[in-house]
Amino acid sequence: MNGKRLNPHISIDCVLFGFDFEKLHVLLIDRGRYHSDFLHESIQYALPGDLIYMVEDLDEGAMRILKDLTGLHNIFMEQFGAFGNPNRMNSEADQRWLRSIRSEPEERVVTIGYFSLVKMTDYVPVASSFAKSAVWVPVNEVTELAFDHNELLEKALGSLREHMQTRPIGFNLLPPKFTLGQLQKLYEAIHDREIDKRNFRRKIMKLGIVKELEEKQKGVAHKPARFFSFDKGRYEELLEEGFQNFKL
């Protein structure tokens, strides 16, 4: 009965983090300016998000919406919260934009936030639907976003950091052989601060989930660093047992 009708009250917003071996990025869309009123405005970025269909599971909806707006698919994301401040879409710019794309722009929408972290270089976004462009932006260069999206981004970042404490992840974001310096960079990017090198190495080695390899870097100007690989078996054992809270 409800078919492909959109639910005017429920949306999903996706916070997709990407790591490029240097910085933590987030995927944003330029929501576009359809009216002449918008012409004087600078681009306003938003998280990829939209209303869900009347008949659509939330997890599926998250994947579908990300794909519709950015072309990226098969990315499994997790919920990090629901956001329902009744004034979250009431700014003039937000209302103007909603009137240009929605049939019931004044309805109050509760949004469910989903997040994930991917190896950025594997995912090249292609904007579609109402997104005018879709771009990876370094998290610490993000300025004012649409709606309450800055709040969502903050909250997702908090969830990502918590995840890193209770189940250290990120190994799938690095090449099969990596240096501890590269791994440290990932942690520094996510926590947005410098981490003491010796301390980091001691803690990572204590976790027992990286294995030292014989091989070292070649053809580098500095002293070649040793390569490590990720011990997936040990990692899964630890997940069962429960990690020590991995605090840097």
Added chain:
Amino acid sequence: MNGKRLNPHISIDCVLFGFDFEKLHVLLIDRGRYHSDFLHESIQYALPGDLIYMVEDLDEGAMRILKDLTGLHNIFMEQFGAFGNPNRMNSEADQRWLRSIRSEPEERVVTIGYFSLVKMTDYVPVASSFAKSAVWVPVNEVTELAFDHNELLEKALGSLREHMQTRPIGFNLLPPKFTLGQLQKLYEAIHDREIDKRNFRRKIMKLGIVKELEEKQKGVAHKPARFFSFDKGRYEELLEEGFQNFKL
């Protein structure tokens, strides 16, 4: 404009856990049977939950709904997830009940789950609105609940257990002076398994958040146990530093 109109698509369900020094309980309502069709049915319990108002913040909505149905108020709860399976309310009994209380019973509803843990003896529920009764039920005696509420209960229990690992709580659930046996009972109730006594004591003492008192139990048949009190200052320091993952 929207005023006190209910949002037909968004509900909140509350999973309120209570501890009575013996067992972990959950607060349930008997959703009542308004039609003669219901007379042959046994009571069906549900989590206290309802649609939110068009203009209502989610956190406020959670408190308001809990109060409307059970009389309990000023209970601060946290989100643990959004549930949106399109078929979550499609069972015949659920539909019959919805038709008896809702103006748009067939609309698909996404629900936001909120949970908290309180000292059960401080909260005596009084059913109101469509709740026919409101009762504390031991978690491991809960049978089939309405809608997807068994799933919500499971998920909330998982969140509660996770909380106990990263920020050991529960001290506000015990009297100011307590025995380690009482504290152990709380952990056993939440994790639903027996815990080795020596191991538990060693780990709790290592956390450094309980202080041994001079005083012992009086007038008990067994060997009197020593009382402990909770070191709130140390607890808050640890929250700042990050607890070691407290795994039993």
